[in-house]
Amino acid sequence: MKIGIIGAGNIGGNLTRRLTALGHEVSVANSRGPETLTALAEETGARPVPVAEAARGAEVVVVAIPLKAVPDLPSGLLDEAAEDVAVIDTGNYYPRPRDGRIAGIEDDGRTESRWTEQHLGHPVIKAFNGTYAQDILDRHRPAGDPDRIALPVAGDDEAAKAKVRALIDELGFDTVDAGGLDDSWRQQPGTPVYGLRAGRDAVTKALAEASPDRPADFRG
Ligand SMILES: NC(=O)c1ccc[n+]([C@@H]2O[C@H](COP(=O)([O-])OP(=O)(O)OC[C@H]3O[C@@H](n4cnc5c(N)ncnc54)[C@H](OP(=O)(O)O)[C@@H]3O)[C@@H](O)[C@H]2O)c1
Secondary structure, eight states: OEEEEEOOSHHHHHHHHHHHHTTOEEEEEOSSOGGGGHHHHHHHOOEEOOGGGTTTTOSEEEEOSOGGGGGGSOTTTTTTSOTTOEEEEOOOOOIIIIIOOOHHHHTTOOOHHHHHHHHHTSOOEEOSTTSOHHHHHHOOOOTTOTTOOEEEEEESOHHHHHHHHHHHHHHTOEEEEOOSGGGGGGGSTTSTTTTOOOOHHHHHHHHHTOOSSOOGGGOO
16 A cells, blocks of 8 residues: 655654555655655665655555644645545644643543544544554564454544554554544543553453543643
8 A cells, every 4th residue: 555654753663664564655754854764765665755745645644743743734734645545643642741731632622633633634543542662563463363462443434444453453463443533532641551562352441441531640
């Protein structure tokens, strides 16, 4: 598939590594420009591009940048993506010290991904947000392996969610359907599933045990 990755740090960089290794055609962008991505391009074969071009023709777009940078993304970012593009949001809100207080999340009761989706102007699928970036390289396992871990995936567009779940399976992880985007508080920072390395049953249980109250550590 053609895949655009916006953000080439811990999570975007490792997704670039694995998705190119699986044979996908990856374009990758950061904030400083393609000339700063030559090492990653040489290592992986991904194409470094300006952020405005990252989604061009893409069937999957991954947004892997700090939440506070989402409003800085160019408008019309997804206009030239494939018609049925699935947009993956890996983001987490870390008011202290990274993102600063975002009223649209804390006061308005929106989930973090709903806030991001509204900035992007396109539905998103929340995935990978509670996955350690290094695990993308180290913890993938074939289907059926008893040590295979599961990732929660939330979103409203069922076709896009199915596409993302199939891609995560290809990356070597099981998935659990965590509901629509308004349910995605169940996998935000501070919840039982966040950072949990476990199989489907334990992930399903952890999602069910989440509290809707934002933990104090994750308030600005
Ligand atoms: N680290 C993890 O293990 C992990 C796991 C799951 C989810 N997450 C979440 O995923 C998101 C990214 O985390 P990370 O750890 O990968 O961050 P990171 O290592 O700090 O990398 C951030 C990347 O975003 C790019 N970026 C920043 N502003 C941008 C903009 N306006 N346009 C285009 N690119 C921009 C940066 O480019 P420059 O370097 O050029 O500025 C950098 O490549 C966060 O919300 C984080 O909470 C992280």
